[in-house]
Amino acid sequence: MFDTVLVANRGEIAVRVVRTLRSLGIHSVAVFSDADAGARHVREADTAVRIGPAAAAESYLSIPRLIDAAARTGAQAVHPGYGFLAENAAFARACAEAGLVFIGPPAGAIELMGDKIRAKETVRAAGVPVVPGSSGSGLSDAELAAAARGIGMPVLLKPSAGGGGKGMRLVREEAALGEEIAAARREARGSFGDDTLLVERWVDRPRHIEIQVLADGHGHVVHLGERECSLQRRHQKIIEEAPSPFLDEATRAAMGEAAVQAARSCGYTGAGTVEFIVPGNDPSSYYFMEMNTRLQVEHPVTEMITGLDLVEWQIRVASGEHLPLAQEDVTLTGHAVEARICAETARVTGDRVDFLPSAGTVLTLHEPTGDGVRVDSGLAEGIAVGTSYDPMVAKVVAHGPDRATALRRLRGALARTVVLGVDTNAAFLRRLLGHPAVVAGELDTGLVDREAATLVPTEVPQEVYVAGALLRQRELFPREDRGPVAPAWVDPFSVPTGWRLGGEAAWTQHHFRVPGHAPVTVRVRGAATDAQFLLPPATEGATEAPRSAKLLPATAGGGGAAEISLELDGVTHAFTVSHGPEGTWLAGAEGAWHLLPHDPVDAGLHGGAAGAHAGTLTAPMPGTVTVVKAAVGDEVAAGQSLLVVEAMKMEHVIAAPHAGTVTELDVTAGSTVAMDQVLAVVTPVASDSEVES
Template identity: 45%
Template structure:
């Protein structure tokens, strides 16, 4: 009997595992970096051990530090979560060598399925359908070029050791092949330490459908339905649902049996996910197998009524699977989205900073898996996911409706999120009809309002003025005299808005240009405002932080600053030539040097943050005056990185 579990991970998955483990009577141990000392998973665990500084290579990827923490605390089993060391066969083997039970598959299965080339060969031998392509031992540029001619175009280049879209390229013609091979190889080497590539015939606009499998040490293996993960951005999943609106019962059975066959072929144990591409004619092809618990496992839990972490622990103890295949039933529909601290209107730039308020909207049929709370700080060191928001319903439309409402009613202040973007996807007609493929966001959603900077109108500014007028403690800030029209200046996203406010009956009258709007705030309590707008009682969430006001209205979040009494700011914005860091991160490349001419939009340097590279571009035509950072430097948000002089000032300096 296993008694004490160490969770070798952080964030929401560590919280998720701790809660199930404690419910089953396990004592739990958390590991944490110095940056995570006050995190929720540390607070929830019975014991916690610091394993190093913020950098993942020195903490959550430091297998020896984690194993030493296991020894110090006397645990008998280790759950790896997902990401980090979860699919590291050497770590699984090291746990075994230390007498620890690894809550996952055998190291041999992890190693086999960690290679796209070897796993594809194994699946072919097991009779599992695979995408036609090339996965030979010789993966030189010349050999891949020759193989591509036999496969035909379009085709996909993939990193054999990769995932998450890194080292992946879609190639439409032979003219583009060599350059993409070299770029994919470089990406793969940098991301995975392995530049081996494979080629696959491109399945155009497919569905991405995966099967949840489980196997035990007694030869039993089952599948627990499918999940549709077709809505993706840059090969990263955005929405996951179960069951798939595209999969028929017959296709589910065929894919499920193939997935079980795949698991048995590699001697699998525990939770695994076999991912398939499904074309428009419902032909399916093996893509890869993830040898861990998936991020999207909650949708499977909600439609099956099973706790998959509990199943993992059951299998790890050597017990048989809790259910046989004919005992597994699917009930209703579940949809999950990943709520991120990122800005969709500015290229999905990751956001960092204090999480001033975070209040999930709890109601029937909703589930939030999160590792953060109000008051936490979103740092550049880790993935910026705030929560997984999951809705269940008897029907797909019921689940959709609940999920949209949950996103609209969830309060997040302090960092920009993709909340509005997600709600727009779920409410979209194409998604609602079950017709979203992997090309959906790129083709049918590219011009959605959630992907563009939003400008507040007179109604939003009237709400802001009313909330600011009441002050932080309810006192009036301006327009105390009934007949007075007081000018105020608010700022949104760097843009000033000149308003006139004054009393009108029992409310506040706000003028913006030629537009007028009247509101009456009736109550302010616990971050929730109630107001009367054109005779209709409405509510909104809000938060005051110094001169900044955050509020949510009709599903959108707004932040304005009261700059009425502040002096005009200096010119460091767009077109200033002062190139600043948009977030905390590290400089991984510098593409310019002093005295070099540049044009607006040219990439000046590359900033890496939250496991992604972000190009920093020139905001004007001109000449590089100075580069203030070096490759490898850690920089802070808004730090000045480089300066660009306009050509006129350069010529004047030369004349002088």
């Protein structure tokens, strides 16, 4: 067994690997970029080494710097986690050349299975069914388009290197092939440094099912059952469970044996995953898609139903131990479901939902506990979540004796998950887990995209605005109305009681803006402990009568947060509140919201919500402009793509909102932009009636 292991990764997976190293009595070495100097994995490891600036290419993807860090700390082995260099054959070879054990499969197996084209040919020869698609590597754009037409639309474009759904494009129309191939190549090149693509037949309403395998260096391979990974958005998994509610025992055994044969075909050792696409109407018809030659994000659900620590067995296998398990020794107990917590903001546009990367400092963090609940997290209060790396920041997992119990426990755990300072998808995932199709186990890889708009509230709950207004009102009152001891004398003219001579009590106005929503003004009179308020009417022209609300005394929470309760219309709403430099964060039963101060006068004068030009295009997320497709003076059509902004390895296309002329273009390729920064302006084409007048 090793004495010291370097973890060549960051975030929640680095924290999770360190946990197992500690349990085995092995000294752990973390690495970090400048962006991660205060990160949780740095705090929890026994030793931490700086390896470079924030850019991944100069830190987490720098093989020489990682090898140097291992040499400086006396590490005997390297655990790559997942992502970054976990499936990089050159890194595995560099470790071997430096006398380090790479805790993963041999470089040859990584190389073979990392090339999806060669991988399909290899497992097909081993008798494993594969998805129909293009053959041969290094196909040109024209050859890819021809292969797609030969297969028949729709088709799926996939990078030959890498995984995680990055660079994958579903193409339904032949006319879109050229643009989609170019976009897929660009994304693949940016994510994996390799723009080789393949094309496969698209299976409508498919299920994504994968088999966990474990192999030692002595020729012994077993599978640990399957995971259902069909709940995806943009081809990226967000909910996984084990076992699958779709498979019967016979299909499970057949797919497990196919996965074992796939692992044997490439001389695999360690933990790996064989992924299959399965038609939703026929579980017995399954096709090999790819093999992930590393630990998977979703490995905890397998651990919870088998009782095995997969990271421990990766380490034991790498140190030369025999697997003690025969296939008949593997038992699956109960059911487990995992939710991936990502730093992102959901924006609804018509019937489409965009999940955009979010960034900020974690002001308050409450991670759930309870029977059957596990959290793997890279979060901690005070750390900054940026856009340089993948947006996944934590995983919440629940286990139960059956699927219904596991789902219920996970929904409850997500309701108790509070992250203030950064937007996350926790509330979205909780709603998804309550969707009737999910509860019934009727899943497919397109379900989330079809139903996303129904799972994202289009309006901010009124209690959020009322709570925010009463919090402000409370700050304006003397201390006796806020809880602590008041000064001996209070200037009566500084208290917004609403009193005035000879007339109705006046109102104090509180102006708010929640990103992605129109500004709202809440009018309040009286103390926060017994106030009246007015909200804008729900329908135009209607009048809103004053209503009563009470803000109950606050209690202190962790990290400078407060726990408050709002009594409104006979219902008490509980919130966790944190005040940041840019506004107030509130987390309640329906999610978390960022209440920003809003100045309606300034907004009108400087092109804010009231005065913005209808053709002003702003950055939907902080990130980097990677492509500029237009110039000032260009005539553009409605929907024409003008720019591409990338953050956390995701691309977002900025398109013209209408036909017109590009009259402003304030960025170039490589520009770093902030959320809501103006990128371009498209002035609409004047209509015939406007020209005549």
